[in-house]
Amino acid sequence: MHVFCDFDGTVSIEDATDFILTRFAAPEWENIEEEWKQGAIGSAECMQRQISLIHATRQEIDKALDEISIDPGFPAFVDFCRAQGFPVTVISDGVDYFIEQILARHHLECLPVSANRLTMSGINGDTAYHLSCPHSEPTCASAAGVCKCRAVKSPDMSVYIGDGRSDFCVSDKPDLVFAKGKLAEYCADHGIRFIAYQQFTDVTDALRDSAACAAKLNLLTTTRSASIARPWTWRSAAWPATSGAGRGGSRSGDPIPGRS
Numbered sequence: 001m002h003v004f005c006d007f008d009g010t011v012s013i014e015d016a017t018d019f020i021l022t023r024f025a026a027p028e029w030e031n032i033e034e035e036w037k038q039g040a041i042g043s044a045e046c047m048q049r050q051i052s053l054i055h056a057t058r059q060e061i062d063k064a065l066d067e068i069s070i071d072p073g074f075p076a077f078v079d080f081c082r083a084q085g086f087p088v089t090v091i092s093d094g095v096d097y098f099i100e101q102i103l104a105r106h107h108l109e110c111l112p113v114s115a116n117r118l119t120m121s122g123i124n125g126d127t128a129y130h131l132s133c134p135h136s137e138p139t140c141a142s143a144a145g146v147c148k149c150r151a152v153k154s155p156d157m158s159v160y161i162g163d164g165r166s167d168f169c170v171s172d173k174p175d176l177v178f179a180k181g182k183l184a185e186y187c188a189d190h191g192i193r194f195i196a197y198q199q200f201t202d203v204t205d206a207l208r209d210s211a212a213c214a215a216k217l218n219l220l221t222t223t224r225s226a227s228i229a230r231p232w233t234w235r236s237a238a239w240p241a242t243s244g245a246g247r248g249g250s251r252s253g254d255p256i257p258g259r260s
Helices: 016-024 028-037 043-051 058-065 074-084 096-105 181-189 200-217
Strands: 002-005 088-095 113-123 126-132 158-162 176-179
Touching: 016 043, 016 058, 016 088, 016 096, 028 043, 043 088, 043 113, 043 126, 058 096, 074 088, 074 200, 088 096, 096 113, 158 200, 176 181, 176 200
Parallel strands: 002 088, 002 158, 088 113, 158 176
Antiparallel strands: 113 126
């Protein structure tokens, strides 16, 4: 089993990119946001143009990132997956540096991260920021910086955990999906089976139950069609869908998927 997690609004409580742009970017970033929300540009172009508008030192950005919290159950979830031998990968249409700084603060820097790559350079005493997209895919329908559909390909059973619009495209690819916020609404509207959750403690409990009965149910070795048929309570009433936040949550109703 390979576990893939979105970051902004899923692992983190706040959207790291929005937080930094609000704090440090020139006001034009909001105009670019509107272009993206109207479908005029993809999330990759939007993010690249917005990141270039940041006016702050690296130290100022690091200090701001220290204010961003994560789901309190996420470290224990990672520990559980390690004990079970389940690899965990963070895949995000956000910014790698922001994500890695936040994870490191919680002693989770060992987690692999697939995200847009931030580079910094000094120009006339100021710090300039540039975003590249090494995980993009030319055929990506959402023109995202990170093609999550490609990223979740795995020879093992795949589990995906997300909350919003950047997770729409990938939601029908994994063997098992945990969803909240706009992603849960999208899955329900499009007939995609999922387990609703509120916190990572819910996901840990569900996977712990699956690990305990995996041998009996043959869950970890069956095909996708078989594995989704029996052991899971889809859209459990105990885990109602909740409204998400940030690029992966509150903006998930916008026309083009992408970001976070």
